[in-house]
Amino acid sequence: KITNEIISAIEAGAADFEMPWHRQAEAGLPRNPATKKLYRGVNTLALWIIRRKAGFASSYWASYLQWKSLGAQVRQGEKGATIVFYQRKEEDEDTEEDNQNQARAVIRYSHVFNGDQVDGWTANETSGEASHQKYSKAVGFINSLQSDIRHGSDTAYYSPALDCIYMPNQSVFRDTKSGSAVEGYYAVLFHEHVHWSGHPSRLKRDLSGRFGSSAYAMEELVAELGASFLCATLGINTYPRSDHAAYIASWLQVLKEHKTAIFAASSAASAASMYLESLVAESSLEKTA
Numbered sequence: 001k002i003t004n005e006i007i008s009a010i011e012a013g014a015a016d017f018e019m020p021w022h023r024q025a026e027a028g029l030p031r032n033p034a035t036k037k038l039y040r041g042v043n044t045l046a047l048w049i050i051r052r053k054a055g056f057a058s059s060y061w062a063s064y065l066q067w068k069s070l071g072a073q074v075r076q077g078e079k080g081a082t083i084v085f086y087q088r089k090e091e092d093e094d095t096e097e098d099n100q101n102q103a104r105a106v107i108r109y110s111h112v113f114n115g116d117q118v119d120g121w122t123a124n125e126t127s128g129e130a131s132h133q134k135y136s137k138a139v140g141f142i143n144s145l146q147s148d149i150r151h152g153s154d155t156a157y158y159s160p161a162l163d164c165i166y167m168p169n170q171s172v173f174r175d176t177k178s179g180s181a182v183e184g185y186y187a188v189l190f191h192e193h194v195h196w197s198g199h200p201s202r203l204k205r206d207l208s209g210r211f212g213s214s215a216y217a218m219e220e221l222v223a224e225l226g227a228s229f230l231c232a233t234l235g236i237n238t239y240p241r242s243d244h245a246a247y248i249a250s251w252l253q254v255l256k257e258h259k260t261a262i263f264a265a266s267s268a269a270s271a272a273s274m275y276l277e278s279l280v281a282e283s284s285l286e287k288t289a
Contacts, residue, residue: 001082002046003259007252009049014248017240020049021228023179025237027051028059029229033115033123034066040274042266043083044229050081051114058115060123067113072121080111084263131182134235138186141234144283145276147196149189156188158195160207165192178239187231187238194226195219197272205268217250218265225269230276 009020030039030047039047039061047061061081064074086105115123142149153166167189173181198205198219205222209215228238254261 002042002084003255003262005049006042006045006262007255009053010248010252010255013240014252017242017244017248019224019240019244019248020052021045021225022238022240024048024228024232025235028232028235030059030061032062032066032112033060033121034062034069039083040270042263043085044270045225045262045266046083047081047112054114054116056114056116058123060115061112063110063112067118067121070121072118074113074118078113078117080113082109083112084109135182135186138234138236141230141276141280142189142193144280145193145196146283147193156192158192160195160199163196163199163201165189165196167192176239179237183231183237184239186234186236187227190227190230191223193276194223194230194269194272197226197275198222203272203275205272211246212250214250214254217247218254218261220247221251221265222268222272225266226272229269229273233273233277 006020013019013022027048029044030051031037032039038044050056051059061083062070064080067074085108087108088103089106115121148162148164149167150164151167151169153168156165156167158165170182170185173185173188175181176184195207197203198207205219206215207219209217209219224238224244231238
């Protein structure tokens, strides 16, 4: 169900390259008001799609019982959004030597409701930061990673062999009808840093895919999703790009053939964004120590 919803959202925006993870800065990462935790992986993407489709303003999602614990009531007739989570399950496994309890992760699903679907609760959502503040945070974020960025290239790409990122100069980026030049620059820079996170010395993703292959298309999807997660955290919008045309058909083909592909890509993207965030946090601690 979740995969089909995501496929439909990609297909709906394919004509103008509008993907379901674009323009999500205002939404930010969806969060649970009861647990205070962010939704990650495929749940982020699924809840973004439903939020936009339904026109919800809130970025908060919780189960019926969780809303009840907060003194709120889901309105009658409201439909919940499906999310998934992994639950560790103990099971007995007979071996030649002895019996051992083996734990495995079992996928489960639940339903959550948006803050706009409940009565008796009001979010303390703050207004967005000023542009100069979020861009200043983006600069600090990138500098903390201490990656090798080489400006002046005609195109943006990451070289696994040299472990460096090639970028056009920021002055090359232009405002468009879709968004600002500065947001476009940082969206691309975060995209390349998600690729950078996959280096063997870091998260060890397979970066050997060639252009046109399914592996290459999926790594591009990981980078796109990872960049969108980082941008949403920092309040920066990602926008449609015409160069997505080379990947959209491949993304759709893989997602239709392998129903768990979007789960794997979203999980890898979340792992990448959280890894980069952890490097920035470590750098900040070192500076204050």
